[in-house]
Amino acid sequence: MDRNSVDWHGYIPAITTPFTRDGAFDPAAFEGQMGWLASEGMHGVILAGTSGEWFSLSPDERAELFRLGARFGDGMRVLGGCNAFTATEAIAHARAAEKAGLDGILLTPPPYMVPTHTEIVEFYREVAAGTDLPICVYNWPRGCIVDMGVDTLRELAAIDNVVAIKNSTGDFAGFLAGLYALGDSVRYFGIPTSEVGADLAEHGRGDGLMGSGAPLGRDHPDFWNALADGDRDRAIALGARDRVVMTSWFGADYGAKFGNQQAIMKTALRLRGVSAGFVRRPLLELDEDQTALVRTTLEGLGIETVPLS
Numbered sequence: 001m002d003r004n005s006v007d008w009h010g011y012i013p014a015i016t017t018p019f020t021r022d023g024a025f026d027p028a029a030f031e032g033q034m035g036w037l038a039s040e041g042m043h044g045v046i047l048a049g050t051s052g053e054w055f056s057l058s059p060d061e062r063a064e065l066f067r068l069g070a071r072f073g074d075g076m077r078v079l080g081g082c083n084a085f086t087a088t089e090a091i092a093h094a095r096a097a098e099k100a101g102l103d104g105i106l107l108t109p110p111p112y113m114v115p116t117h118t119e120i121v122e123f124y125r126e127v128a129a130g131t132d133l134p135i136c137v138y139n140w141p142r143g144c145i146v147d148m149g150v151d152t153l154r155e156l157a158a159i160d161n162v163v164a165i166k167n168s169t170g171d172f173a174g175f176l177a178g179l180y181a182l183g184d185s186v187r188y189f190g191i192p193t194s195e196v197g198a199d200l201a202e203h204g205r206g207d208g209l210m211g212s213g214a215p216l217g218r219d220h221p222d223f224w225n226a227l228a229d230g231d232r233d234r235a236i237a238l239g240a241r242d243r244v245v246m247t248s249w250f251g252a253d254y255g256a257k258f259g260n261q262q263a264i265m266k267t268a269l270r271l272r273g274v275s276a277g278f279v280r281r282p283l284l285e286l287d288e289d290q291t292a293l294v295r296t297t298l299e300g301l302g303i304e305t306v307p308l309s
Contacts, residue, residue, distance in 0.1 A: 001161045003187045003207075006104065006134050008077055008164055010208040010224035011042060012189070014049030014106075016266050017057065017065060018277025025061050027068060032275035034072045040217040043208065043224070044077030045069070046106050048093075050143055051212045053262055054081050056280045062093055066100035077103045079136065085110050087123050091130035104134035106166065106210075111144045120148065121155050128159045136164035136189075136210075142253050150177050157186045166190060166210045170253045179206055193223050193239030201227050213265030216241060216301070217272070241301055248297045258293065259286045267294050271305040 015037065018029035037045055047069045048054040048062050057065070062080075069078050080097030082105045084090040094105050107127060109120045128135060137156045141147035147169050148156075156162055164187035167175050179188050183205055191197045191206035200206050201224070214220050219238050226235035249264050251257055256264055262279050263286050269276035271294060278285060286294065295305050 001134055001163050002185055003163055006077075006163050006187065008079075008104070008136075008187050008189075008207065009043060011211060011214070011221040012044035012046060012077065012079070012208065013037075013042065013211045013214040013220065014046040014051040014081065016213055016262060016269065016276050017048065017052040018266075018275060019053075019280045021278050023280045025057075025064070026275075026277050027064070029275035029277045030065070030068055031071075033269070033277075034069060036217075036274050037214060038072050038075045040214065041221045041225075042076050042214060043221050044079065044103070045072075046079045046081055046210060047102075048081035049083070049106060050081075050140070051262060051265055052081060053280055053283070054083050056283075059089075059092060059096070063096040063100070066097050066102055070100040070102055073101065073103065079104045079106050081106045082127070083108045083111070083138075085113070087126035087130070090123075090127045094127060094131035094133060098131055098133050102133070104136060104163070105131065106136045106138050108138040108140045109144050109146055109148070114145045117152050117155075120146070120152060124156050124159055124162070128161050131161070133161065134163040135159070135161050136166055136187075137162055138166045138168070140166075140168050141170065142168070142255055147171065147174070149174060150181050153178050153182060157182050163187060164189065164207070168254060193220075193242040195236060195239075197239065198227060198232055198235055202232070211242075212261065213269065215245060215265060215268035215272070215298070216303070244301060245297060249294070259290045260284070264290075264294060267291055267308075268298060270308055271295055271298055272303065273306050 018026040082093035167190040187207040266276040
């Protein structure tokens with residue numbers, strides 16, 4: 001497999017996993033959210049990623065999430081987050097994704113333990129040998145405490161079923177180095193919704209953005225649709241709206257400026273009337289002042305909000 005084995009492109013957000021107020025997985029809310037995302041034109045979604053609170057899902061819950069999400073695969077690509085501490089666990093999640101009929105998996109290095117270059121490569125090789133699904137490697141320094149450079153990413157890109165890289169490094173020079181070194185062999189995500197990102201896309205560099213939550217709905221995929229249509233001005237205007245969200249709610253390393261990322265996204269979606277549910281402990285909901293910050297951002301962009309119950 002290589003980049004031409006899949007058609008992944010554009011905006012493919014890691015979406016939230018709805019829970020009830022008492023922490024139970026809410027399948028009805030999830031299906032409602034998926035329906036809204038499909039109607040807003042997402043090019044794809046990622047289930048059970050960081051935004052989806054993979055770290056508090058049981059294996060059975062993750063498998064159920066995959067089964068339910070696969071039902072929406074006709075209109076958009078659906079990838080399963082298989083992050084885990086061991087290759088054995090990641091393979092089990094990958095097989096659940098395969099059984100559900102998902103289009104591929106997203107996988108970080110094992111978090112917390114700070115693996116070496118060799119350990120990372122062996123981890124991905126072991127997982128790849130345990131599944132036939134296409135794999136998107138996820139470089140997530142904030143969550144995994146390792147920032148994979150070009151040498152590591154090059155070795156991972158050479159693994160047969162690795163077809164894409166999501167690079168969420170805060171080092172833009174390193175991001176560009178990976179893009180130019182590997183963009184011809186694997187799909188490369190993380191292109192910013194800015195004039196620089198538009199320049200890269202217009203020159204055939206990069207495949208899109210695997211963002212988070214899709215709080216602006218159709219604005220996110222339409223940045224990429226506008227570029228594909230040759231409407232750079234519209235793309236830049238849409239991208240500027242996305243930058244307002246990112247700079248208001250998150251820092252340069254993608255960390256939340258208040259509360260937590262999952263609660264911010266769920267609150268933003270619920271303010272739009274989307275059934276995003278609530279976070280599961282140990283995460284906490286936003287307080288009134290933090291919720292007001294999210295509401296102010298959305299309303300400042302001309303988005304109508306609804307009262308929260």
